[in-house]
């Protein structure tokens with residue numbers, strides 16, 4: 001057990017964990033969700049959720065991982081031997097399979113759009129959303145083209161993980177995270193200096209609460225889990241490569257800060273561009289793949305800005321995909337004694353194959369869609385972000401409250417901290433609130449599915 005790999009430095013760990021958090025959720029999902037749900041009103045609720053639910057659960061996962069030095073299944077087994085709590089870990093490994101299958105597909109799209117922009121492919125889309133939308137649809141529903149890019153994306157993910165924690169995950173996070181920040185900073189500046197660009201700030205930060213509906217509150221909560229990579233043991237796994245001398249509270253705060261700042265920077269960069277060129281802020285999931293390609297050719301140097309934007313999105317997706325595959329890899333290393341190479345290559349390939357069906361469900365492969373009335377792609381997305389992650393997060397909070405014990409939890413948390421006075425009452429209240437909030441969202445969803453009428457929303 002003592003030859004477990006460790007992070008090389010504190011900053012390396014923080015960058016790897018925030019690399020996991022910062023991904024398609026920040027740059028693709030958050031801006032379009034805010035766009036469709038009143039802008040600032042959504043942002044405010046999202047920030048509150050991050051603080052109330054996100055922060056306690058990030059800390060909980062880091063603490064469980066560092067204490068046990070094991071990935072999720074082993075970690076729950078070690079803290080609660082011979083109980084069913086290990087199934088929280090099993091749920092996490094299953095969620096990793098589900099998420100990575102569709103995440104790898106979108107990761108492939110980002111690579112293809114980087115190339116498209118770089119070689120001038122956006123020029124003909126200039127000011128023509130119908131053409132851009134039609135081409136996007138025909139690309140994602142093509143049976144071969146997106147699969148080709150998805151395989152490249154998944155191969156890159158696998159290649160990084162094979163190199164291990166320090167030589168692979170940490171090394172690449174240290175390169176890609178600063179690159180993401182710099183590119184996003186430049187794009188934000190470019191957006192804000194366009195005429196009308198500053199309207200984006202008003203849109204994202206000046207709340208009009210009448211825009212907010214109950215269902216957007218539920219959406220903001222679910223998104224808080226997805227964007228912070230919570231509820232499936234990613235942060236337990238990353239925490240398990242930590243030594244005992246780190247302050248987990250400040251590390252968690254750093255991860256949350258970077259994740260939030262990057263989401264907001266992406267929102268500002270995208271909406272500034274959208275407003276400057278008079279495009280529609282609420283164009284939904286196509287905001288990035290359809291609206292932006294019509295806008296980039298209209299600004300000076302647009303080919304380059306477009307390519308930089310999609311390359312940034314690709315890097316963000318890659319550092320997240322790495323953390324998802326690492327949960328699966330670590331499970332087979334810790335629990336089944338597999339070698340890192342064998343686990344990564346086997347499951348990297350397996351997930352890629354499931355992802356191919358997911359990509360084909362956008363057009364080529366329709367049986368699933370007709371039977372269940374939803375594409376396989378959307379099914380995997382909903383299953384994981386609406387149910388598996390929030391349930392996993394809620395069970396993690398309940399595990400600390402009901403099984404492990406708040407006192408033992410605090411004892412591990414303060415190891416590596418200078419100020420050791422943490423009030424158990426406050427900790428209990430925070431975990432109770434996060435478990436209740438999540439329990440409420442999930443019950444609301446389930447009631448909505450069964451009766452057709454949610455309690456709120």
Ligand code: PHE
Nearest residue numbers: 021023024025026226227229
């Ligand atoms: N947090 C990532 C994003 O925002 C997605 C993710 C979810 C990564 C769950 C790991 C685990 O894109």
